[in-house]
Amino acid sequence: MSDEIEPGRVRVRLDLSYDGAEFSGWAKQRNRRTVQGELESAIQTVLRLPEPVDLTVAGRTDAGVHARGQVAHVDLPAEVWAVEGERLRRRLAGRLPWDVRVWKAEPAPDGFNARFSAIWRRYAYRVGDHEAGVDPLLRGHVLWHDRPVDVDLMNEAAEKLLGEHDFAAYCKKREGATTIRTLLELRWERTPEGVAVATVRADAFCHNMVRALVGAMILVGDGHRPIGFPGEVLAGQVRHSAVNVVRPHGLTLEEVGYPADELLAARNREARNMRTLPGCR
Structure with missing residues (x-):
């Protein structure tokens, strides 16, 4: 499965935390309040993007579960990031609800995938x-x-x-x-x-x-x-x-946890393989 970033876009790593008490988990759900839903809406709004954004997360937490060190990534238009990137955290702080915060927003290293590069x-x-x-x-x-x-x-x-x-x-x-x-x-x-x-x-x-x-x-x-x-x-x-x-x-x-930058792409590929126990391979 390819994880190539489209030309003209930049992958941005987000480090965030949230109180899960009033969320129906991470993943978007119709008619339910979720962390992914709140974040994607806020990013699209503050960056004035015409199309919805799509976040990939390290761990899809369940309803009621909290996060202090969650990691996600989003691929954004390079021209938008160049203009708005340094202001994104501050602008999200003014848009997001009290129970979710983004602490870092910065370009990700080559090969980084918030989910599949994690070790x-x-x-x-x-x-x-x-x-x-x-x-x-x-x-x-x-x-x-x-x-x-x-x-x-x-x-x-x-x-x-x-x-x-x-x-x-x-x-x-x-x-x-x-x-x-x-x-x-x-x-x-x-x-x-x-x-x-x-x-x-x-x-x-x-x-x-x-x-x-x-x-x-x-x-x-x-x-x-x-x-x-x-x-x-x-x-x-x-x-x-x-x-x-x-x-x-x-x-x-x-x-x-993630490996050294030079190992991110290899881990990204490895983690996509279906696992079996020794003796069952």
Whole structure:
């Protein structure tokens, strides 16, 4: 699949963040408010473009999920960028709603694709287990769990999930899409405020994967299931009725990683291939 930029256009990388509470996810939907819809409308308006723009994003977050380090790209007419590029961030700040901000807008290196050039995405899921509940100022970003969770137990359980696996048991299946992923990092720690935070980093994620993984580990952390339970679910490769997909508001896309500029194009091509596990190729 070609990713050639049309002559007379420039690819622009956007770094952005948003509070997902009032969005129906990233992707455009008819009659629903989405991050992509708001951004594309704002860009077209402030640049006075006659045609709609089309954003490509690193991670299509679900309804209610937040982002601190989201990355997208858009191909714009070169003559428009030359005149308006330096003012784009400021003009978007005046046009966009309060719950989405663009922090950087700059020409992308050759071979860059926000989605296919990425080599990992890092999410955080925040859980509060204080018996009194969650700090009201954090309630939109922290899940309250009504039993204490043991971070050490959850970290021990997480070790069984690292590496390349078929995460079908933790994903909502999509026709024609693979559920094979490489989980690079999965660890829990306590903040000074007592919130349990899971850091989850993988080359890519399938639908509901992080929230299902967190749901399985919470069952270990609060004593409902043994340490080996999340690994047994993974090996079963089918959804387990005991594993809840936890609520979206505790989840934030924190960062997207890319290779060195000279490797962007190769990664762009590689990531488009359908993955299989060793022995199935």
